[in-house]
Structure formats: structure tokens, C-alpha cells
Amino acid sequence: MLKNSLHILLLLCLPHIAGAQELFPMTEPASNVPKGAFGVRFFDETYNEIDRLRNLLALRIMYGLTPRLTLEATPTISNHHNKQLPVEFPTHNTPQIGVDHPYLFNGFDLYAKYRFLSLDKRNSHFRAAVYGEYSTVKVAHDEAEPTLLDDNGGYGGGVIVTYLKNHFAASFTSGIIVPDKYNGDVPDPISGLPGVPATVIYGKGYNYSLSLDYLLFPDSYTSYRQTNWSVYIEFLGKDYGAMQMEVGNVYFNTPKYAINTQGNRALQGGWYLEAYPGLQAIILSDLRVDFSVGFPVIGRSYTHFYPSYNVGVQRYFYFHRKR
DSSP states (O other), X not given: OHHHHHHHHHHHHHHHHHHGGGOOSSSOOXXXXXXXXXXXXXXXXXXXXXXXXXXXXXXXXEEESSSSEEEEEEEEEESSOOSSOOTTTTTSSOSOOSOOOOOEEEEEEEEEEEEEEEEEETTEEEEEEEEEEXXXXXXXXXXXOOOTTTTOOEEEEXXXXXXXXXXXXXXXEEEEEEEOOEEEEEOOSSTTSOOEEEEEEOOOEEEEEEEEEXXXXXXXXXXXXXXXXXXXXXXXXXXXXXXXXXXXXEEEEOOTTOOOTTOOGGGSOEEEEEEEEEEEEEETTTEEEEEEEEEEEESOOSSSOSSEEEEEEEEEEETTOOO
16 A cells, blocks of 8 residues: 555656756746646856855746746845946946945845646657846946846846756756836945936846756656756856946947947947756655856856856755645
């Protein structure tokens, strides 16, 4: 009787275990959180900027509203920005590299994903989803590249396609980022004088990614208690426009790919491709731990230094699981 019960439990868990292969550390797959289940994910990005350690801390709450619709909310804290734009921005001190920034609450990133296609077979599936994203972030971001998670408010959306066959999984994402303007003061270099009102206008961004995964262990499942070990390589890219700015009655504009008088590429438009190899463990089919390291492949991002270390811990909670 006990043996039969364990076999039934294993059969119920197998679809979730197989789906665990495509829980990529840096990107979202087309698959969804199961209906009625909650997911909690803590992740951290760390890199060394000259002699300063930069951190992004995030707590993501996920909920399966329907079998096809997943909702997520992610508040973030980081020491990437100061409370104001740099002094004499943007002609000097931009971006502020190696200076001490306080840890600030950036805002919330809200995300919805709808899976509209599922072609499922034994030991394989092909799935496609669309997603929408909205950010409440309002920080003094002093680079051109937009990122909704912790640098810019705004909205975005795109499409995700994911394929899984036996031990191999692949996922491709393509989307757009439409950042909000930032309104704040540029501090005057002479102490005691009021700051100059400024509006920073960030260009649109286009993100794309290809994530590849291979399940190392187990070769075949005999129990849901088996730890699932996978290796990953994720390629993340972005194309974005130049920053524009209004300071008082003076208009500042840097054309895409042009070099300004300071030769500061952080204010220009551009594109790049990064690689993030990683390792992941799924424990008892519900607890996920992953680690990855990011390096530039073509060009580079000017919003962070390399290597970039990323750690994540995630857990699902099933409050309505049937006996």
C-alpha cells in the first residue's frame, strides 16, 4: 500500500520536476507557476566597482492566478544610485564610479505572463507566452541604458518561447522597454546654492535573451526527493537609445553612437551581449538554489562592472494541493 502511494505521488510530481529544468536563473520561461501556488524568490547581484562593492537585493513574489496566467511583484534595494544626480550632470562626474552610494529602496517591478500555446508530449514540450511589465522605480539613474527592475520606471512587454526535450531545455525572449522620464535637481557645485531643475529622457530599449540548460542528474527519476542538478548558459543582450536631457532652459542631446565631448559612452546609445554560465539545484522538487557569473561577449553594459555574481533561492508553496 505504501509503495503504491509513493508511486502515485511520484507520478503527480514528475511534471513539476521536468518543468524545474527550465527555471532559468536570469530569465523567465514560457511556463507558469501552477494555479493557486505561491512562489518566493530572493536574488542578489554583486560586482566590484573599483573599490566599492555594489549590490542589488530583490524579493520576488509569484502567484499562479490561472493555469495560464502568472503574476509577479518584485521590490528591490540597491546601492547603485545616489539621492540626486551627480554635480554638474551630465558634463562631469557621470556616471559616478567608485563613489559611496547609500542603500536605497528603488521601487516595485510588476510583471504578468500569459501562456497562450502549449504543445506537450511525453518528455518534451513547446510553449509560448506573452508578458507585460510595469515599474514604479524613481531613482537618479545617470546612464543611458534603461532597466525596469532597479534603474527606471516605465513599462515594457514581449514574447517568450521555450522548448524542452528530455534533459535539454532552451528559451528565447524578445521585448521592449519604454522608460519614464526622471525629474530631479542637479546639485550646484558651489555649496549652499539651490540645485538646477533637470529632466532626464532615456531612450527606448530592446532586450533579447537565449537560455540553454542541460540536466546533469538524475539520469532518470525514481523519487521526487532526488536533487535535480542542472548547468546553464544564458546570453542576455540589449539595444538602447541615447540619453537626452533638459536643464533649465538648456537642452542637452547626445545622438546614438556619437561620442560627446567627454567621450562618455555611458550616456550614449549602444548594444551589447553578455553570457551567464551557471549551476542550479532543485531540492525536493520545490526548493531551488542557483548561482551564475556574468561576462561581456560583445560590447558591454555601462550600468555594471564585470564579473557580475548572481545568487538566487526560490521556494514554491502549494496551499491547495489535493491529497
